[in-house]
Amino acid sequence: KAYKGKINIDGSSSVYPLTEAVAEEFRKQHADIRISVGISGTGGGFKKFLRGETDISNASRPISPEELKISRTNGIEFIEIPVCYDGMAIVVSPKNTFVDYITVAELKRMWSPQSQGKINSWKQVRDSWPDVPLNLYGAGTSSGTYDYFTEAINGKAKASRGDYTASEDDNVLVQGVSSDIGGLGYFGLAYFTENKAKLKLVPVKYSTESEAVFPNDSTVQHGKYQPLSRPEFIYVNLKSAKKTYVQEFIKFYLEHASSLAQEVGYVPLPQAVYRLSHLRFTRGSTGSVFENKSIVGANLLQLLSKQE
Amino acid sequence: MNRKHLISPKSQDKLFKIFAALCTGLVLLTLLVLLIDIGIKGIQRINWSFFTNLPSRHPEESGIYTALAGMVGLLFFTVIIALPIGILSGIYLQEYGKRNKLAKFIEINISNLAGVPSVIYGILGLQLFVRTAGFGNSILSGALTLALLIMPVIIVSTREAIKAVPDSLREASFGLGATKWQTVRRVVLPASFGGILTGIILSTSRAIGETAPLIVVGALAYVPFVPEGPMDQYTSLPIQIFNWTSRPQQGFVVNAAAGIIVLLLFTFILNGTAIYLRNRWYKKTAI
Amino acid sequence: MVQKDSYITEGSPYGIYKLRVEGLNLYYGTKQALKDISIKIAPNTVTAFIGPSGCGKSTFLRCFNRMNDLIENVTITGSVMVDDIDIYKNMIDVYQYRKKIGMVFQKPNPFPKSIFENVAFGLRINGESSKSVLQGIVESALRQAALWEEVKDNLNKSALTLSGGQQQRLCIARAIAVKPSVLLMDEPASSLDPISTAKIEELIYQLKDQFTIVIVTHNMQQAARVSDKTAFFYLGELIEFDKTDKIFTNPSKEATQNYITGRFG
Amino acid sequence: MVQKDSYITEGSPYGIYKLRVEGLNLYYGTKQALKDISIKIAPNTVTAFIGPSGCGKSTFLRCFNRMNDLIENVTITGSVMVDDIDIYKNMIDVYQYRKKIGMVFQKPNPFPKSIFENVAFGLRINGESSKSVLQGIVESALRQAALWEEVKDNLNKSALTLSGGQQQRLCIARAIAVKPSVLLMDEPASSLDPISTAKIEELIYQLKDQFTIVIVTHNMQQAARVSDKTAFFYLGELIEFDKTDKIFTNPSKEATQNYITGRFG
Amino acid sequence: MNRIRIRSEKVIEWIMILCSLVSVLTTIGIILVLSVDAFKFFKEVPFVDFLTDTQWTPLFEDKHFGIMPLLSGTLLTTTIAILLAVPVGITIAVFLNEYASKKFTSVVKPLLEVLAAVPTVVYGFFALQFVTPLLQKVIPGLAGFNALSPGIVMGIMIIPYITSLSEDALRAVPKSLREAAYGLGANRFQTAFKVIVPAANSGIVVSVILAISRALGETMIVAIAAGQQPRLTFNPLESVETITTYIVQVSMGDVPQDSLEYRTIFAAGITLFAFTFLLNNISFWMRKKYQHRYE
Amino acid sequence: MTHLQSELKLLKTDIIEMWELVIEQLDKSLISLKTFDKDLTREVVSNEKRVNAYELKIDRDCENIFALFNPVAVDLRMVLATLKINSNLERIGDIAEGISKLITSEKEPFDQVLLECTRFQLMFEAAILIVNDALTAFDKEDTKLARTIFKKDELLDEINADAHQFITIYIKDHLDKTEQALNVLSIIRRLERVGDQGKNIAEEIIFYLEAKVLKHK
Amino acid sequence: MTHLQSELKLLKTDIIEMWELVIEQLDKSLISLKTFDKDLTREVVSNEKRVNAYELKIDRDCENIFALFNPVAVDLRMVLATLKINSNLERIGDIAEGISKLITSEKEPFDQVLLECTRFQLMFEAAILIVNDALTAFDKEDTKLARTIFKKDELLDEINADAHQFITIYIKDHLDKTEQALNVLSIIRRLERVGDQGKNIAEEIIFYLEAKVLKHK
Numbered sequence A: 001k002a003y004k005g006k007i008n009i010d011g012s013s014s015v016y017p018l019t020e021a022v023a024e025e026f027r028k029q030h031a032d033i034r035i036s037v038g039i040s041g042t043g044g045g046f047k048k049f050l051r052g053e054t055d056i057s058n059a060s061r062p063i064s065p066e067e068l069k070i071s072r073t074n075g076i077e078f079i080e081i082p083v084c085y086d087g088m089a090i091v092v093s094p095k096n097t098f099v100d101y102i103t104v105a106e107l108k109r110m111w112s113p114q115s116q117g118k119i120n121s122w123k124q125v126r127d128s129w130p131d132v133p134l135n136l137y138g139a140g141t142s143s144g145t146y147d148y149f150t151e152a153i154n155g156k157a158k159a160s161r162g163d164y165t166a167s168e169d170d171n172v173l174v175q176g177v178s179s180d181i182g183g184l185g186y187f188g189l190a191y192f193t194e195n196k197a198k199l200k201l202v203p204v205k206y207s208t209e210s211e212a213v214f215p216n217d218s219t220v221q222h223g224k225y226q227p228l229s230r231p232e233f234i235y236v237n238l239k240s241a242k243k244t245y246v247q248e249f250i251k252f253y254l255e256h257a258s259s260l261a262q263e264v265g266y267v268p269l270p271q272a273v274y275r276l277s278h279l280r281f282t283r284g285s286t287g288s289v290f291e292n293k294s295i296v297g298a299n300l301l302q303l304l305s306k307q308e
Numbered sequence B: 001m002n003r004k005h006l007i008s009p010k011s012q013d014k015l016f017k018i019f020a021a022l023c024t025g026l027v028l029l030t031l032l033v034l035l036i037d038i039g040i041k042g043i044q045r046i047n048w049s050f051f052t053n054l055p056s057r058h059p060e061e062s063g064i065y066t067a068l069a070g071m072v073g074l075l076f077f078t079v080i081i082a083l084p085i086g087i088l089s090g091i092y093l094q095e096y097g098k099r100n101k102l103a104k105f106i107e108i109n110i111s112n113l114a115g116v117p118s119v120i121y122g123i124l125g126l127q128l129f130v131r132t133a134g135f136g137n138s139i140l141s142g143a144l145t146l147a148l149l150i151m152p153v154i155i156v157s158t159r160e161a162i163k164a165v166p167d168s169l170r171e172a173s174f175g176l177g178a179t180k181w182q183t184v185r186r187v188v189l190p191a192s193f194g195g196i197l198t199g200i201i202l203s204t205s206r207a208i209g210e211t212a213p214l215i216v217v218g219a220l221a222y223v224p225f226v227p228e229g230p231m232d233q234y235t236s237l238p239i240q241i242f243n244w245t246s247r248p249q250q251g252f253v254v255n256a257a258a259g260i261i262v263l264l265l266f267t268f269i270l271n272g273t274a275i276y277l278r279n280r281w282y283k284k285t286a287i
Numbered sequence C, D: 001m002v003q004k005d006s007y008i009t010e011g012s013p014y015g016i017y018k019l020r021v022e023g024l025n026l027y028y029g030t031k032q033a034l035k036d037i038s039i040k041i042a043p044n045t046v047t048a049f050i051g052p053s054g055c056g057k058s059t060f061l062r063c064f065n066r067m068n069d070l071i072e073n074v075t076i077t078g079s080v081m082v083d084d085i086d087i088y089k090n091m092i093d094v095y096q097y098r099k100k101i102g103m104v105f106q107k108p109n110p111f112p113k114s115i116f117e118n119v120a121f122g123l124r125i126n127g128e129s130s131k132s133v134l135q136g137i138v139e140s141a142l143r144q145a146a147l148w149e150e151v152k153d154n155l156n157k158s159a160l161t162l163s164g165g166q167q168q169r170l171c172i173a174r175a176i177a178v179k180p181s182v183l184l185m186d187e188p189a190s191s192l193d194p195i196s197t198a199k200i201e202e203l204i205y206q207l208k209d210q211f212t213i214v215i216v217t218h219n220m221q222q223a224a225r226v227s228d229k230t231a232f233f234y235l236g237e238l239i240e241f242d243k244t245d246k247i248f249t250n251p252s253k254e255a256t257q258n259y260i261t262g263r264f265g
Numbered sequence E: 001m002n003r004i005r006i007r008s009e010k011v012i013e014w015i016m017i018l019c020s021l022v023s024v025l026t027t028i029g030i031i032l033v034l035s036v037d038a039f040k041f042f043k044e045v046p047f048v049d050f051l052t053d054t055q056w057t058p059l060f061e062d063k064h065f066g067i068m069p070l071l072s073g074t075l076l077t078t079t080i081a082i083l084l085a086v087p088v089g090i091t092i093a094v095f096l097n098e099y100a101s102k103k104f105t106s107v108v109k110p111l112l113e114v115l116a117a118v119p120t121v122v123y124g125f126f127a128l129q130f131v132t133p134l135l136q137k138v139i140p141g142l143a144g145f146n147a148l149s150p151g152i153v154m155g156i157m158i159i160p161y162i163t164s165l166s167e168d169a170l171r172a173v174p175k176s177l178r179e180a181a182y183g184l185g186a187n188r189f190q191t192a193f194k195v196i197v198p199a200a201n202s203g204i205v206v207s208v209i210l211a212i213s214r215a216l217g218e219t220m221i222v223a224i225a226a227g228q229q230p231r232l233t234f235n236p237l238e239s240v241e242t243i244t245t246y247i248v249q250v251s252m253g254d255v256p257q258d259s260l261e262y263r264t265i266f267a268a269g270i271t272l273f274a275f276t277f278l279l280n281n282i283s284f285w286m287r288k289k290y291q292h293r294y295e
Numbered sequence F, G: 001m002t003h004l005q006s007e008l009k010l011l012k013t014d015i016i017e018m019w020e021l022v023i024e025q026l027d028k029s030l031i032s033l034k035t036f037d038k039d040l041t042r043e044v045v046s047n048e049k050r051v052n053a054y055e056l057k058i059d060r061d062c063e064n065i066f067a068l069f070n071p072v073a074v075d076l077r078m079v080l081a082t083l084k085i086n087s088n089l090e091r092i093g094d095i096a097e098g099i100s101k102l103i104t105s106e107k108e109p110f111d112q113v114l115l116e117c118t119r120f121q122l123m124f125e126a127a128i129l130i131v132n133d134a135l136t137a138f139d140k141e142d143t144k145l146a147r148t149i150f151k152k153d154e155l156l157d158e159i160n161a162d163a164h165q166f167i168t169i170y171i172k173d174h175l176d177k178t179e180q181a182l183n184v185l186s187i188i189r190r191l192e193r194v195g196d197q198g199k200n201i202a203e204e205i206i207f208y209l210e211a212k213v214l215k216h217k
């Protein structure tokens, strides 16, 4: 079978469902364009992307300064496109009756590297909680989720205690938390949505004073669920972006991202962001808007338009 | 002096029999539970479209077409690569270098390789084929990795099969003036063909089920097309299953179960063929 | 290409002896298995080698078709002459040479092929592929081996379906098919029942018109029944070699007598 | 607990016959392997079973210690009486019973244990563990089996290091050690060389003072040499049973004569 | 023509030697690939720390490179599997060989081999979703991820290996030994355990060793069901991480190549390799030593 | 036919040849007795060597058959019988030679009266018949015929017993012919012994074919 | 000692017993000849049955040994020799019986002159000696002794040859004793045949021990 074109996509496992859904829909109209979507994590994806092996890289965090450096030495230019939001759900077992909400500070107490081997009981986190052993479950260290969570809670990417159950496979975490009365875990909201019955969602207070917020479409999209909602991206190689079928694909992506994101359990970006992104794409605006900026709590519309 | 046994031999015998039957029963029960568990979960999804559909985000629409194609392609190349090398080295070790140092050294190597965990092969494949040779995440990388993985199995079973050919046949052949290679090709190989074939099939069925090394070489991907050459990307059934099981939607668990049924069928058919051939050939060439 | 050296089946035009061994010594590593053996065997006779286990009968037999070449660490001195040609000294092609010397082993060892292919094997490896030529030779070999009548309707059946005794005759047919002039047999009937054994013995008795036969046997009665001359080996030495009836009625050596009358050990 | 049933070694106080078989039929599945066999064997005699391959000798022999029980699908009718007790009909403990019937097989089959442990095996499984008792019995069994002198200094060496003939004598010692009254031997020398065979035959000749011996053999000469009476089987039937010298000089049945003179088939 | 034939014989032999060398190259390849990066790893991390540190957190802020937690996880799951599989596997082998009817054996043995043919991913989820909840009903304090459940399932998975190989070894014991034992009045149990099993013990030991090395190298079951938390513990009720799990975990993620974190998988891999290498050599040596016993 | 069988057949052929030779010797002796033909007697004497050679050969062959073929049952009895028949025949050969020698040593032809009164010729012919019948019985494996020999032998015994008396009387009448008479007596005794040998042979034939031992019964 | 060897030993014991019996028969015949003791002759006649029984038994045993043990080489020759010696001994036994019968049938004691002129006693003793020597040679496996028998037999032949003449002369002188003379002649002939049998036995012993066939040489 002769294809008109091939698009190689690789990278984040979080973005994967969305890209996959888009690719699937796109294929229905353009069966003659061959798209493959790999999963090698955000970092793994960038590595290939920056070697020029892939056309598009999925990323659940913005490109890092080190990666930018490589892109420059390799002469790879890219266009950054945010595609959706992902809220991170904090979950406990349904058997856990004592947790009503949790503050960011408490999360930090639980997860900071300093707590390693020391904070082993719920009581140590909040006095009113019982002396139940605290078992933590979280994303694998090579995922964008992990990077984002550590940055959002502990203030520094990849800074986390190591003595918890880390899995790249979120179902494993679902299973773990659901059966563990002392368990607490975090992972993408999509996984919670699919496993509501097995898990108990915990609202997060940004500070002791603010109100406890449950993650959902509106709280995430409107930046109320802070700091645990993050944008997700795709990066398009500039050379590839010049090919018409890639342009076709990106156009399709941005047109359908909103509905498909919802379908796969993510939160769509505001429509304006999609439009803006498409504009930036057609113009070929390269580079990252997050260079030297923290992503936590960032307002995409502002950032993107500022660049303009 | 009539020291009695602690438990009389007769009851010893009975007790053991009960215990052993229990063990056997439990293990078989486990198998049954496993199969039923999977069967119940997956059978609803087994239909024609499951085999012809491309992967999809909708579990009901998602099929194993590409995974199956990828698996067949992968196995094809694996076997193409591993077979001649495996069989030839099996022959060499058993027929030629029986006593020389090189053969001894190779033999130790092979017996070691047979026990090396498959992840380690994954690492080897990743470094050697994916990265150093630059084959990337292609069928070739996967096939080479799997080929190395099953080669020891092929070599060992080839040797076993050849070893089962009595020396008397070789002597008969030499006695008739045949050269070494003539003896190997016309007498030893035909006589051990059944055994070799069985070994190949069993090793292939092992290759089918391997997941870990493929994950390590990076085969986890959405590949909605049938690979057309060794350098194409691919996905394979166990990878697809693994992929599905890590999806949040329940529907994919059903898909995974259905995929497992297919995978099991594949392995059973291969194993069954191997058992059948083994019996048939034993009957025919029992010497 | 079928061997057409017709001389080999028609007795030796060379000296009066078909096989001549002079001062043969054979070592496995440093262990001497044969000690200074000399023997002369006339064409168209049956010679039996007898002696206790491990005395070197098989080893000696295998010198005649250089089967010992296949074992490492074997050293041979002295000469083994077949048709007055020293098979160890001269630059002979051992594979070609082996075709002139048929060998039959202790256990029937038919190839797991059809009866026909078994007998045709020796010709095929020599490049003969004409069906009609093969058929002719296979038939005549099977006839000579007194097996034709029993198998002629089943030539394509697997040789393994034959009984032990039939298999052994098939092996003889297979050896005969390449038209050797010498037939070596290493305990050819020791794994067979008395009836099959008797058939093999009859066959040997009939084949000696065309071949020079050397047979190793543990069964003294068998040596007595089938052979013209008998050689008694002991501890790697050839103790006595004489007409079979002489050996069995009046051996010259004490050791031979002790062995055949069962007074040994 | 050593069997002390002294009667079993001292001849039978029961009827004049040690073994009595009446109207025995044996089927493997639907195939009849033994047809209406009746035979009476006196104590302290050596009885040889001869006959062509597959005629049922081994099958019949194994009826005496119910070894055929181990094979599936075997049907037996008729009676086999040992010391006038029907071993199939009565509710006897087959394992206990087998201790009274020693068996020696075609191929020497020592356990991969020391020589001592091989001989002591039968006693050990019976619960005997006193070293001194074991030692006494092992020594006397080995002496009876004419092996003691050869192994007394190496009782702890693996039995597998012995030669074939020695292994077979060890197996006899092992069988003797549990003090059976009957010894069954299925071609006990067929895998041995003539010298070892002669030793085993001598041994049988000596053991008959203490045991009732039944031996299956392919080797008619052997039957002739060792046995007092010979039974000739053919196609599952007992054709003739008579004194050995009678069988070999003047058999009453044509079939027997044809078999022993080699005019068969 | 002879010259040609002899030459082509030589050519064929050389081709075969080359083929055989592939396996040598594979071994060398494995050792090189593992040790080059492991070597670099040990340039940065003292070997003593590697052996003595009780924490393994190379991917975290507070980096520790003690292999002990991974090793303890590996050994723990392996031990559980072996404790289950060896007695049960051998018992079944003896049962099939000595007690069961031929028909029964001919049905059960292939069924058992089916167990070995089930892809390990399947077992992983079986352990996580079926066995763990089941066990939690019996053992109240059992964590969702624990060493026990995958250990058991792994044990079940390797039972067929032990049974199959042991059964082969038992079957290779000549029938004549069995008959000899029965002839001496031994019952089935005595025959089986006093004669047949001792006679086949080298084969059985080899099967056990191979099973151990299989358990050590098993990846997917533990990756899925044991949790992925390196913890120095021998408590089977807690979650652990094995070496293989760690390798898969890292390779599924995005650890940058040529980083210290990346090299940890080689350090871990070479440790695993060393273990299985040792076991393989033991079994190889045993097989060589005893294989000609009954031939 | 097995190798042993063909050896046995050869053996049989040999002994039959010897047998015929022996009968010929007897025939010739008888003729020379009647015709006093000394050439014929010399022929008999010289032919005796051939008989002896046969005996040695057959002995040797029997020994070889024992050593090489281990005959049993009927085969064994055949060889044993042959072995014995062989020495019986040899002895008959000896007797023929002895008779011929006696005839040779005689200076004048035999006294017709002497011959007639002793029923000499009848006896001689009967003896030859016995050997002949034995041969037929052996060749045709006919034990019935063999059994008739015992009867025939009785005739010889009777003649022999009578002859003694006749000779005593005859000597008293013909003192000059004492020597001849003694010779005739000697010949008669020998013929009686031919009958005995024939009887032995018949016994052996019956032993061979029926495994019955009649000797001394 | 192998089973065959013990069987051979038994065989040897048996034939030696028979041998001794035969010698006893001869001895008794000689004594009765000298003493004209008819009781003794009757004893000899009745003992002949025992000799015959021995013959049958040994024949039977040889047959069994052939059938069951397949003797070869020296063992085979031993059995073959025994077989022949057996029939030779039986014939000697017959002769002893015959002599005794003759003595019994004699109405009056033998004429001393007749006995002396024929060197009768010497001959008888020589015959017994031959049988005795043969026994010793057989028992002790002494072929040298066996060879001396040929010489001794010549003496018997010589006496026999002479006896014929003496008897012819004697008859002419003592016509009334013709019958007795004929009987003595008959006994002498028989003794001569004992010598022959002894010679045969010696030949068999040498054949057995040295595998040399001396017969007809």
Ligand SMILES: Nc1ncnc2c1ncn2[C@@H]1O[C@H](COP(=O)(O)OP(=O)(O)OP(=O)(O)O)[C@@H](O)[C@H]1O
Pocket: C028, C031, C033, C051, C052, C053, C054, C055, C056, C057, C058, C059, C060, C071, C218
């Ligand atoms: N390949 C070998 N390497 C070393 N020694 C050997 C080899 N083959 C045979 N021998 C030794 O050489 C001697 C003679 O062996 P050979 O097989 O010729 O004896 P044999 O007379 O045929 O015995 P058997 O009757 O048991 O077949 C024996 O001592 C044997 O151990």
Ligand SMILES: Nc1ncnc2c1ncn2[C@@H]1O[C@H](COP(=O)(O)OP(=O)(O)OP(=O)(O)O)[C@@H](O)[C@H]1O
Pocket: D028, D031, D033, D051, D052, D053, D054, D055, D056, D057, D058, D059, D060, D071, D218
């Ligand atoms: N387990 C079995 N199942 C079915 N048939 C059998 C079995 N064992 C033996 N037979 C058959 O029973 C018959 C008698 O066998 P058996 O082994 O008793 O013969 P045999 O006289 O001992 O022969 P051989 O001399 O070859 O040992 C044969 O036809 C054989 O094929």
Ligand SMILES: [Mg+2]
Pocket: C057, C058, C059, C186, C216
């Ligand atoms: Mg040999």
Ligand SMILES: [Mg+2]
Pocket: D057, D058, D059, D186, D216
């Ligand atoms: Mg049998």
Ligand SMILES: O=P([O-])([O-])[O-]
Pocket: A011, A012, A013, A014, A015, A040, A041, A042, A043, A059, A060, A142, A143, A144, A145, A146
């Ligand atoms: O796969 P990640 O999106 O978690 O990098």
